[in-house]
Amino acid sequence: MNDQSTISPTTLSIHLTINGRDHALDIEPRVTLLDALRDRLHLTGTKKGCDQGQCGACTVHVDGERVLACLTLAAQVAGRSVTTIEGLAGEDGTLNAVQAAFLEQDAFQCGYCTPGQIMSAVACIREGHAGSDEEIREYMAGNLCRCGAYPHIVAAVRHAAEGLRS
Amino acid sequence: MTVHEMKHAASDGARLEAVGGRLSRVDGPAKITGAAHYAVEQQLEGLAHAVMVESTVAAGTVLSIDTRAAETAPGVLLVLTPDTIIPLRTASDWFGTPPPNVPYCPLARVVTYSGQHVAAVVAETFEQAVAAAALVKVTYDETPAIVDLSDPKAGDGIPIEAMTKEWGDAQAAFAASPVRVCAAYNTPREFQAAMEPHGLIARWQGEALTIWEPSQWLDGMARTYAEWFAIPFENVRLVSPYIGGGFGSKALALAHSAVAAASAKMLGRPVKLMLTRPQNFTSYGGRAATRQTVAIGADRDGKIQSIVHRGVNETAVDGMWVEPLGSVTSIMYATPNFSSKQNVVRVNTVVPGAKRAPGENPSAFGIESAIDELAYELGIDPLEIRLRNYAEEDPHARKAWSTRQLREAFAAGAEAFGWAKRSPAPRSMRDGHHLIGWGVAAGTYPVRRAHGEAVVNILADGSVEVESSSIDMGQGTYTILAQTAAETLGVPVEQVSVKLGDSHFARAGVAGGSRLAGVMTGAVYKAASQALDELIGLAIADPRSPFHALQANTLVVRDGRIASPRGEGPELSIAELLSAVGREKIEAKGDTMPATTTAEERYKNYTTIAMSIPHTEGDYSRHSWCAHFVEVRVDEDFGTVRVSRVVSALDSGRLYNPKLAESQWKGGIIMGIGQALLEEGLVDRRHGRIVNGNLADYMIPTNADIPDIQTISVGIPDPHSSALGGKGVGELGIVGVAPAIANAVFHATGKRVRDLPITLEKLI
Numbered sequence: 001m002n003d004q005s006t007i008s009p010t011t012l013s014i015h016l017t018i019n020g021r022d023h024a025l026d027i028e029p030r031v032t033l034l035d036a037l038r039d040r041l042h043l044t045g046t047k048k049g050c051d052q053g054q055c056g057a058c059t060v061h062v063d064g065e066r067v068l069a070c071l072t073l074a075a076q077v078a079g080r081s082v083t084t085i086e087g088l089a090g091e092d093g094t095l096n097a098v099q100a101a102f103l104e105q106d107a108f109q110c111g112y113c114t115p116g117q118i119m120s121a122v123a124c125i126r127e128g129h130a131g132s133d134e135e136i137r138e139y140m141a142g143n144l145c146r147c148g149a150y151p152h153i154v155a156a157v158r159h160a161a162e163g164l165r166s
Numbered sequence: 167m168t169v170h171e172m173k174h175a176a177s178d179g180a181r182l183e184a185v186g187g188r189l190s191r192v193d194g195p196a197k198i199t200g201a202a203h204y205a206v207e208q209q210l211e212g213l214a215h216a217v218m219v220e221s222t223v224a225a226g227t228v229l230s231i232d233t234r235a236a237e238t239a240p241g242v243l244l245v246l247t248p249d250t251i252i253p254l255r256t257a258s259d260w261f262g263t264p265p266p267n268v269p270y271c272p273l274a275r276v277v278t279y280s281g282q283h284v285a286a287v288v289a290e291t292f293e294q295a296v297a298a299a300a301l302v303k304v305t306y307d308e309t310p311a312i313v314d315l316s317d318p319k320a321g322d323g324i325p326i327e328a329m330t331k332e333w334g335d336a337q338a339a340f341a342a343s344p345v346r347v348c349a350a351y352n353t354p355r356e357f358q359a360a361m362e363p364h365g366l367i368a369r370w371q372g373e374a375l376t377i378w379e380p381s382q383w384l385d386g387m388a389r390t391y392a393e394w395f396a397i398p399f400e401n402v403r404l405v406s407p408y409i410g411g412g413f414g415s416k417a418l419a420l421a422h423s424a425v426a427a428a429s430a431k432m433l434g435r436p437v438k439l440m441l442t443r444p445q446n447f448t449s450y451g452g453r454a455a456t457r458q459t460v461a462i463g464a465d466r467d468g469k470i471q472s473i474v475h476r477g478v479n480e481t482a483v484d485g486m487w488v489e490p491l492g493s494v495t496s497i498m499y500a501t502p503n504f505s506s507k508q509n510v511v512r513v514n515t516v517v518p519g520a521k522r523a524p525g526e527n528p529s530a531f532g533i534e535s536a537i538d539e540l541a542y543e544l545g546i547d548p549l550e551i552r553l554r555n556y557a558e559e560d561p562h563a564r565k566a567w568s569t570r571q572l573r574e575a576f577a578a579g580a581e582a583f584g585w586a587k588r589s590p591a592p593r594s595m596r597d598g599h600h601l602i603g604w605g606v607a608a609g610t611y612p613v614r615r616a617h618g619e620a621v622v623n624i625l626a627d628g629s630v631e632v633e634s635s636s637i638d639m640g641q642g643t644y645t646i647l648a649q650t651a652a653e654t655l656g657v658p659v660e661q662v663s664v665k666l667g668d669s670h671f672a673r674a675g676v677a678g679g680s681r682l683a684g685v686m687t688g689a690v691y692k693a694a695s696q697a698l699d700e701l702i703g704l705a706i707a708d709p710r711s712p713f714h715a716l717q718a719n720t721l722v723v724r725d726g727r728i729a730s731p732r733g734e735g736p737e738l739s740i741a742e743l744l745s746a747v748g749r750e751k752i753e754a755k756g757d758t759m760p761a762t763t764t765a766e767e768r769y770k771n772y773t774t775i776a777m778s779i780p781h782t783e784g785d786y787s788r789h790s791w792c793a794h795f796v797e798v799r800v801d802e803d804f805g806t807v808r809v810s811r812v813v814s815a816l817d818s819g820r821l822y823n824p825k826l827a828e829s830q831w832k833g834g835i836i837m838g839i840g841q842a843l844l845e846e847g848l849v850d851r852r853h854g855r856i857v858n859g860n861l862a863d864y865m866i867p868t869n870a871d872i873p874d875i876q877t878i879s880v881g882i883p884d885p886h887s888s889a890l891g892g893k894g895v896g897e898l899g900i901v902g903v904a905p906a907i908a909n910a911v912f913h914a915t916g917k918r919v920r921d922l923p924i925t926l927e928k929l930i
Contacts (some may be wrong), residue, residue, distance in 0.1 A: 030293050039292060044207035045200015047410070049361045050443040054861040057361055086201035091773050099198040103190050106829045109640025111197030112410025115358040118198060133874070141870035144861060146361050147640050148836030150872040152829065 014078040019087025034058045034069035044116045045085035056143035057114035060084050066123040085115035101156035107148035116141045121157045130161035183652045183659035190826040195646040205366045205378040205406045216439040217295040219285035219302045223276045224303030224311035224514040224854025229560035235301040241294030246286040250274045257393035262774035271422035278483040280855040281448025286425045311514040311854035318457040323511035330679030331496045334503030339472035343463025347539045350459045351532045352921040353845035356453035362410020365440030368430040374401045381406040382417040383676040384635045390419040404669040409639035447859030449906045450748035454479040454489045454518035456528040459538035468546045470555045473502035481510045483518030489523035495533045496562040499555040514854045523897040534905035535605035560787035568786040569885035575793040575880045579815035583795035592916035600799040601913025609902025611786035612781040613887040614679035617759040618689035622671045622697045623753040629741035634662045635673035642826035651689045654694035656723035671774040680894025693756025708747040712736040750881040785885045790893040800914045805929035809848040812875045819884040819893035827895045831877045832901020840867040842907035
C-alpha cells in the first residue's frame with residue numbers, strides 16, 4: 001500500500017491473515033494493528049476511540065482471543081489469525097448470533113463502539129463468562145459505550161448465549 | 167396539520183413499519199457488520215495525515231516555534247504555525263452575527279488555555295506526523311492563568327441580563343416564609359466524550375471544498391467553511407453519513423477543522439486529521455462548571471412562597487458561553503414570587519459548549535435537590551411535596567402547557583418503583599453493609615422547533631428515496647424517516663431508502679436541542695403527502711392510466727399497490743402505474759417554511775439558529791417531562807455508591823419509534839449516572855491543565871456501573887409541539903438523574919452532597 005516516500009530503512013515486509021485472507025504489507029514497525037487495518041487494508045469496521053487501550057472500540061480476535069488492536073503492533077500478529085467485525089458473519093452474509101441479537105435488542109445507537117462490543121461479546125460467551133447478567137456486565141466492562149446501550153448489550157449477550165447453548 | 171390526520175395515529179400496537187412501530191434500526195445491519203463507513207473513514211488517493219501541536223501553558227504568548235527538526239523528519243510535507251498557515255477570514259457565529267472584518271488564524275499566537283492549537287504537522291503517514299509533531303519546540307512567555315471558578319483571581323464575573331427572570335417580590339417573600347432552605351449546588355466541568363473522536367478529511371478540487379467530518383449540523387458547518395475561505399456556500403460539500411456520537415459537541419467547525427482544510431489547500435492534496443483522545447478534552451468545550459444557590463421559602467404545608475436563585479457558569483477568556491441555570495428553576499413549580507439571576511466568569515479554558523441538555527441539566531440539579539431538602543425540613547414525602555407545588559401552567563410565561571404528563575409520570579414511576587414502601591427517615595433502610603436509599607427527581611426539556619425540508623422521490627420500480635442533509639448520530643433518524651415515508655405513501659418500509667448526511671441534499675438545521683425528529687418527520691410527511699397526491703393524480707387523470715376510466719375521486723395506496731377505496735376496478739403496483747403512464751420518477755420537496763419566505767431567510771434558517779421558533783410561541787408552553795426514581799446502595803464503611811435500580815417515567819409526547827426512543831432515554835439516564843457519581847474534569851492548579859483528559863481517568867460509566875433500567879412512556883400526542891405529535895426525546899432523559907441520585911444518597915446516608923460528582927470522600 002505504501003509508495004516510495006513512506007518506506008524507511010526500517011520498513012518490514014509482513015504477511016497478515018485477516019478474516020482468513022492473506023495480506024502482504026510493507027510497513028514500519030511502529031504501525032499498530034489498528035492503523036494497519038484501517039489505513040492500509042481499508043478494514044474500517046474496527047474503530048479507533050482512544051488509541052490508548054482505554055475504550056475497547058478496537059477489539060479484534062487474535063487466534064480467537066480478544067485483544068486491543070491499538071495496543072498491538074501489526075508486526076506482532078504476523079502469521080497469526082486475526083478476525084475483525086468484517087469477518088464475523090458467514091460467507092453468505094448470515095449474521096453471527098451476537099450480531100443478530102445486537103440488532104434485535106437495539107444494543108447500540110451511534111454504532112461506533114459496536115464492532116468492539118460485538119467482538120468482545122463473542123469472546124465473552126466463548127470464554128464462558130456469560131452465565132449471568134452480573135457476569136456479562138463485568139466481562140463486558142472493558143468496552144465503553146457513551147450512548148449508554150449497556151442494558152441492551154447485556155440483554156443481547158444473554159440472548160445470544162442462550163441461543164448458542166440451546 | 168394535526169396528528170389526527172395521520173392514518174395510523176396510535177403509538178402502541180402500531181404496525182412495525184408505521185410511525186409509532188418498534189422497527190429495528192434500518193442502519194443497524196451496516197453498523198453491526200462494520201460496513202457503515204463513518205466520515206473520516208473515506209479512502210482517498212494521496213491522502214496526507216495531519217497532527218496538531220497544542221500549547222502546554224494556559225496563558226501567555228508564543229515567543230517562538232522551532233520547526234527545523236520536524237521539517238526534516240521523514241515523510242513530513244508541511245509544518246504549520248501562525249506564521250506559515252494561509253490567512254482565513256473570520257466566520258459568523260451560530261446566530262449568524264456578521265463577523266468582524268479581521269483575519270482568522272486557527273493557530274494561536276496568544277494562548278488563552280492549555281491545549282490550544284499552536285502548530286500542526288502534515289506528513290505522508292499518520293505515524294510520521296505523530297513523530298514529527300513531537301519534534302516541534304514551542305517557547306512561551308507564560309502569564310498567570312485563572313484556572314477555574316474557585317481561583318481567587320476569577321472574581322464575580324459578568325451579569326447576563328438576558329438570564330434574569332423575576333416576578334413578585336422574591337426576597338421579601340423568602341424572608342417572610344415560615345420554612346426556608348437555602349444551599350449552594352455545584353457541578354464540575356464535564357465532557358461529552360463521544361466514542362468517535364473529532365476529526366475530518368478535507369479535499370479541494372479547484373475552488374470546491376469537500377469535507378468528510380462527523381457533524382450534527384452540515385449546513386451550519388458548511389457555512390463556516392465557506393466564510394473562512396471566502397467561497398460560495400454551494401462550493402462546500404459536507405459529508406457525514408454516520409456520526410459516532412455527538413451529545414452537542416459536533417455542531418460546529420472548529421479550529422482544527424480550519425487547519426486541516428487550510429493545509430489541504432496549501433498542499434493540493436486531501437488531508438486527514440483526527441484529534442487524539444486527550445485533544446478531544448481541550449479542542450472544544452464540554453459542559454461549563456456551574457455554581458448555584460437556591461433558596462426556597464414555603465408555608466408549613468409545604469406550599470412554595472418564593473424561590474430565589476443565583477447562578478454562575480465558567481466561560482472562556484476569549485469566548486462566551488452561557489449555561490442557562492434558571493431554565494428549570496423557573497418552570498418546575500408554582501410559586502408566587504421568583505427571582506433568578508446569572509453571571510458568567512472568565513477562566514483560562516477552551517470555550518465551554520453544549521453537552522446534553524445544556525442549562526436544564528445543571529438547573530435541575532439545583533432545584534430538584536433543593537425541593538428534596540425542603541421536603542425533609544417539613545417532614546413531607548419528597549414525591550408529595552412535588553405534587554403540592556405542581557405547576558398547572560407555565561409560571562414564567564403564564565401560558566398553558568401544550569401537554570404536561572408529569573403528574574402521570576410521578577404516578578406511573580412511583581407505582582412501578584414501589585415508592586409507597588419507602589421508609590421516610592434517612593439511614594432507615596439497609597441490606598447488610600449497604601445503606602439503601604430511594605430518591606426521586608423530575609426533569610424537563612423545552613420543545614425546540616424549526617422549519618425543515620425534505621425530498622421524497624418515488625422511483626420507476628416503486629421504491630422510495632428520502633433525502634435530507636440532516637443526520638443520524640444514533641437517535642434513529644434513518645429509521646423514523648423511513649417509517650414516516652412508508653406510512654404516508656402506503657409502501658412497505660423495505661422499499662424506502664433514506665439518504666442523510668450530505669449537505670448537497672435538501673437542507674436541514676442543527677441536530678441539537680432534541681428538535682430533529684419533530685422537524686424532519688414533519689418535513690418528510692409533507693413531502694411524501696405531496697408525492698402521494700401526485701401519484702394518485704396521475705392515476706386518475708392520465709389517459710394512459712388503467713384507473714382513468716374509473717372516474718374516481720381518489721385512490722388508495724396500500725402495501726405499495728394502488729386501488730380504488732372500494733376495491734372495484736384494477737389494482738396495480740406503483741411500478742406498474744408509473745410504467746403505464748410513462749413516468750420515470752415522481753419528485754416532491756416538502757418544505758414547512760411559509761410560502762413567503764425569502765431565499766435569504768431560508769439560508770439563515772438552515773445555517774444559523776437565529777430562526778428557531780420559541781417554545782412559548784402563541785398560546786402554549788411546550789416541554790417534555792420526566793420523573794426518575796432511583797435506588798442506591800452505599801457501602802457504610804467505604805462510602806462507595808452503586809445505583810442498583812432506576813425507574814423513569816417520561817413524557818416525550820407521541821413516540822415515532824418506542825424501541826429507539828427507549829434506547830435514547832436510557833442513554834441519557836446512564837450519562838446522568840456518570841454525572842452524578844463519576845465525571846469531573848480535574849484541573850492542575852499550577853498549570854491550568856486538564857489532567858484527566860482521557861477515557862481511563864475521566865471516568866464515564868462502564869457496563870459494570872449500570873443496572874437494568876425501566877422506562878415508561880406516559881406521553882400523549884402533542885399537536886402543538888410537532889406535526890406528528892412528538893416532543894423531544896434525546897436530552898430529556900439526563901435531566902433530573904443527578905439530583906434523583908443525590909436525593910437517594912441523602913436518604914441512604916443522611917449526608918447531603920451538593921457538589922458533583924458524589925465520590926466516596928464526600929461520604930466518609
